[in-house]
Amino acid sequence: MAPTVASDAAAGAKQHTGKAVGLAARDASGHLAPLTITRRSTGDDDVAIKILYCGICHSDLHSIKNEWKNTTYPIVPGHEIAGVVTEVGKNVTRFKAGDRVGVGCMVNSCRSCDRCAEGFENHCPGVILTYNSVDPIDGTVTYGGYSSAVVVNQRFVVRFPDAMPLDQGAPLLCAGITVYSPMKYHGLNVPGKHLGVLGLGGLGHVAVKLGKAFGMKVTVISSSPGKRQEALERLGADAFVVSKNADEMKAAMATLDGIINTVSANIPLAPLMGLLKPNGKMIMVGLPEKPLEIPPFDLIMSNKTLAGSCIGGMRDTQEMLDLAAKHGVTADVEVVGADYVNTAMERLAKADVRYRFVIDIGNTLKDTASANTRRVTPEPWTTVPSSILHGRATPRIGRSHTNVRPAGTRLRTLQGERNKDVRSCPEVTAYPARTAAIKSPSPARFVAPQTQHITPPSISISALQRAHRPILGQSLGVDRSMAPTAEATKQHTSKAVGLGALDASGHLAPLTITRSIKNEWNNAMYPMIPGHEIAGEVTEVGKNVTRFKSGDRVGVGCMVNSCQSCDRCTEGFENHCAGIIFTYNSVDCIDGTVTYGGYSSAVVVHERFVVRFPDAMPLDQGAPLLCAGITVYSPMKYHGLNVPGKHVGVLGLGGLGHVAVKFAKAFGMKVTVISSSPGKKQEALERLGADAFVAVMATLDGIINTVSANIPLGPLMGLLKPNGKMIMVGLPEKPLEIPPFNLIMGNKTLAGSCIGGMRDTQEMLDLAAKHGVTADVEVVGADYVNTAMERLAKADVRYRFVIDIGNTLKDTASA
Numbered sequence: 001m002a003p004t005v006a007s008d009a010a011a012g013a014k015q016h017t018g019k020a021v022g023l024a025a026r027d028a029s030g031h032l033a034p035l036t037i038t039r040r041s042t043g044d045d046d047v048a049i050k051i052l053y054c055g056i057c058h059s060d061l062h063s064i065k066n067e068w069k070n071t072t073y074p075i076v077p078g079h080e081i082a083g084v085v086t087e088v089g090k091n092v093t094r095f096k097a098g099d100r101v102g103v104g105c106m107v108n109s110c111r112s113c114d115r116c117a118e119g120f121e122n123h124c125p126g127v128i129l130t131y132n133s134v135d136p137i138d139g140t141v142t143y144g145g146y147s148s149a150v151v152v153n154q155r156f157v158v159r160f161p162d163a164m165p166l167d168q169g170a171p172l173l174c175a176g177i178t179v180y181s182p183m184k185y186h187g188l189n190v191p192g193k194h195l196g197v198l199g200l201g202g203l204g205h206v207a208v209k210l211g212k213a214f215g216m217k218v219t220v221i222s223s224s225p226g227k228r229q230e231a232l233e234r235l236g237a238d239a240f241v242v243s244k245n246a247d248e249m250k251a252a253m254a255t256l257d258g259i260i261n262t263v264s265a266n267i268p269l270a271p272l273m274g275l276l277k278p279n280g281k282m283i284m285v286g287l288p289e290k291p292l293e294i295p296p297f298d299l300i301m302s303n304k305t306l307a308g309s310c311i312g313g314m315r316d317t318q319e320m321l322d323l324a325a326k327h328g329v330t331a332d333v334e335v336v337g338a339d340y341v342n343t344a345m346e347r348l349a350k351a352d353v354r355y356r357f358v359i360d361i362g363n364t365l366k367d368t369a370s371a372n373t374r375r376v377t378p379e380p381w382t383t384v385p386s387s388i389l390h391g392r393a394t395p396r397i398g399r400s401h402t403n404v405r406p407a408g409t410r411l412r413t414l415q416g417e418r419n420k421d422v423r424s425c426p427e428v429t430a431y432p433a434r435t436a437a438i439k440s441p442s443p444a445r446f447v448a449p450q451t452q453h454i455t456p457p458s459i460s461i462s463a464l465q466r467a468h469r470p471i472l473g474q475s476l477g478v479d480r481s482m483a484p485t486a487e488a489t490k491q492h493t494s495k496a497v498g499l500g501a502l503d504a505s506g507h508l509a510p511l512t513i514t515r516s517i518k519n520e521w522n523n524a525m526y527p528m529i530p531g532h533e534i535a536g537e538v539t540e541v542g543k544n545v546t547r548f549k550s551g552d553r554v555g556v557g558c559m560v561n562s563c564q565s566c567d568r569c570t571e572g573f574e575n576h577c578a579g580i581i582f583t584y585n586s587v588d589c590i591d592g593t594v595t596y597g598g599y600s601s602a603v604v605v606h607e608r609f610v611v612r613f614p615d616a617m618p619l620d621q622g623a624p625l626l627c628a629g630i631t632v633y634s635p636m637k638y639h640g641l642n643v644p645g646k647h648v649g650v651l652g653l654g655g656l657g658h659v660a661v662k663f664a665k666a667f668g669m670k671v672t673v674i675s676s677s678p679g680k681k682q683e684a685l686e687r688l689g690a691d692a693f694v695a696v697m698a699t700l701d702g703i704i705n706t707v708s709a710n711i712p713l714g715p716l717m718g719l720l721k722p723n724g725k726m727i728m729v730g731l732p733e734k735p736l737e738i739p740p741f742n743l744i745m746g747n748k749t750l751a752g753s754c755i756g757g758m759r760d761t762q763e764m765l766d767l768a769a770k771h772g773v774t775a776d777v778e779v780v781g782a783d784y785v786n787t788a789m790e791r792l793a794k795a796d797v798r799y800r801f802v803i804d805i806g807n808t809l810k811d812t813a814s815a
Ligand SMILES: NC(=O)C1=CN([C@@H]2O[C@H](COP(=O)(O)OP(=O)(O)OC[C@H]3O[C@@H](n4cnc5c(N)ncnc54)[C@H](OP(=O)(O)O)[C@@H]3O)[C@@H](O)[C@H]2O)C=CC1
Pocket: 056, 057, 058, 059, 060, 062, 174, 175, 178, 198, 199, 200, 201, 202, 203, 204, 221, 222, 223, 224, 227, 262, 263, 264, 265, 266, 267, 284, 285, 286, 287, 288, 309, 310, 311, 312, 348, 351, 355, 412, 413, 414, 744
């Protein structure tokens, strides 16, 4: 049960007797007009505040127009509140009358749960937001800071540093903490790292300033070319990319460690994810109306992360204010009178503000009970004593801008045009000529493939691949102009037999990525011979090969080569090398050949991409680990989902899923299987060792999502605890859809993970052998492969088909 809000000592006595004036919207037109409201009398733990300034956040605009479909009217928005204390309750120790204070997005929480204890009141199930939230103590709806006064529990009040002017400091209470918190917790506050700030509005411009205060390189990505000069010259950004300028976007591809996405509208995310380096993170703080759409490939290739972040805790808010004061970070504000608020909203909707409107409440909103009927007249803004406004610091930090300017025409659309192939064929030196020839063991018995759809082609096995392989799922912009050097070009002389598909009928579909040969990813090259869970024995090795000899039991997974010299390769993440060559359907840009996979009798592979089977590991039950195993093992390792006692969900109990369950149990974790097949419950619990088959809301530390179809992700994100992570390894055909609130509330993460590096693959195999983890397999003959594919499409396999290549596929060119 959700905790209720903390009951203050004087809760019962909280009469709403104090009168105040608010600016309220009464319906979804969003028009704001004065309204008399009541405020509770000051309780023992309360601080009563005369409001002097309130920033206009885009959330206020979303809310008054009911864009999130949760608005209770009348609504008095405002959660960037700056003012002066007028009265404190008897338990209040940190504040006294006359203090310069602020209130942000929250006014209470349970104050007793783990989240509150850790300082993350923003994740407390009992959090009470500053406006449009029901106060469970008395059932009233909270009213925000577009009002003359407010009474708030002391825990939710922060102190303005002396050096911070109230008008320029007010926006930090929401805009500031909203960008500061994810920068802090996602490691985007590290000097020298490269931060992208997407959307240069209220939140965005503060993110730029904080990024520079942290010593980072900052690139602004904006839809407004007109903001370039001031971003570079006034805000201190290092670079400015116009999101609709294809050349600028291309030049910035794969350069950013992280992006703080502050955009309030639904825009295509895929091109923006391309700006991230491998392992890069986009942190969503913007809250557009409709679900986010993200093609799974853009998340999974290069292990990108899309995380949400929701404001920040109170301790961090004070920390941020103090740090901002120290570094002279304030908001650039346009201070307006209360009667300008509707115009300000119109201009905000057009992104026509540099960069935050702040309402001068103290001087322009009269605190009278007759406000219901009265139009608020702006008054001179000089009546706030300057010691209150500016604090005791003499020089003012930043500037107050009153640059009321005509609303310009804005081109809002981000170019939907995907950057087709941003990775050009890398400059490569010849790959070292160390190859191992591998053959499926003992072809003792030959069963002719029973197919009338395909003549198994004889395949040339590419021995040396120094090609560039563009991202799966994008069109294949292969640079064939790159001439092979003599020593790097291999003759394709050896013959083998493969099971291939000639067209998108999908006949002879691949074992693990069924859709691939149906061309659902639009990248198939026919004939295609799939297969990347290859187990066999070495028949021959090249002269430089040191790790293998004839007769060794070995495996090959999803890659057969990479550049072997870039940082990624050096770190052991060949899976993120721009020059990766996949085991099948990959183009070698040196000689233009297409790789053929393991539904074939033999293969020749560079030794780096060959792993050794531990003695205890049967080849047939071990083969699936070469893809299924490493694909789940790698994200479990790198996302901290291998920790004893943690609770992991495995979504989809198929080839990948059942291996994930076994690894999680080997790691000593609690495992819940989330499956669409009730029939799998018993074996999940009894044979695979899962602890539960039905997941409970907010209980999981992480979910490994292995589902190959597009399913609604929103409800599944609800199963995660705050800060929980869903790791996508399944690759559905259509873009993932996720409502922004499901990501942002509770700071959830949706990350992609793409196979794993070679070092980790060997580590995973060795660990699997140690813990007796193998795949549950159904070994079939080559002639059964199409039936197997049909059954796989229906999830009718427990849990991996393995083709007995050695015994059922003849190794002759005439096959
Ligand atoms: N997660 C959280 O805890 C919080 C979330 N928010 C949310 O963050 C978002 C940003 O708030 P705020 O900074 O106040 O809003 P602003 O309106 O000030 O800034 C948003 C910026 O996004 C860009 N933008 C807007 N529309 C489009 C479009 N159609 N296409 C491309 N870019 C666009 C513009 O920047 P440019 O001109 O540079 O392209 C604009 O200036 C809102 O959705 C708000 O609700 C706010 C507070 C807390």
